[in-house]
Amino acid sequence: MNYLLDTNFLIGFLRKKIVFIEKLDELRKLGKLYISAITVTEIYAGCREKEFKETEELINRLQVIPLSRYTAKEAGKLIYKFARFGKTIQTNDVIIGVTAKIYHLVLVTKNTKDFQMLYPSQIEEFPK
Numbered sequence: 001m002n003y004l005l006d007t008n009f010l011i012g013f014l015r016k017k018i019v020f021i022e023k024l025d026e027l028r029k030l031g032k033l034y035i036s037a038i039t040v041t042e043i044y045a046g047c048r049e050k051e052f053k054e055t056e057e058l059i060n061r062l063q064v065i066p067l068s069r070y071t072a073k074e075a076g077k078l079i080y081k082f083a084r085f086g087k088t089i090q091t092n093d094v095i096i097g098v099t100a101k102i103y104h105l106v107l108v109t110k111n112t113k114d115f116q117m118l119y120p121s122q123i124e125e126f127p128k
Helices: 007-014 018-030 037-045 049-061 069-084 091-102
Strands: 003-005 033-036 063-065 106-109 123-125
Touching: 003 018, 003 091, 007 018, 007 037, 007 049, 007 106, 018 033, 033 037, 033 091, 037 049, 037 063, 037 091, 069 091, 091 106
Parallel strands: 003 033, 003 106, 033 063, 106 123
Antiparallel strands: none
16 A cells, blocks of 8 residues: 655654654555655745755655646545535645545545545544
8 A cells, every 4th residue: 555645744753753753664664655746845834944954855755746737627626516515625635635536545644634535545544
């Protein structure tokens, strides 16, 4: 199985929380690790200067999935669909969720409520 790591997972790892470090090692043994290009943007948006080198090293060890036209289109359609039912979902979260769907990846996140567009089998809550 292959995994898409959400921004909050990477933040936990970069903050040196042992559960995230251990989980990353476990996931590496189980499959390939990916992040969305959106996650790269979110990580650097909150990156302090003293954290830059370590952040850069982590990002360089992961496979980054670029935002394609197809992913952007599917995300836009999903935002529209949710809005018709009166639900607002964040664009970045939708793009990350749709990326997981399109590439058949399990999304690892601690905010499962942000990813209503995924089936339970497509998402792993961590930590619980």
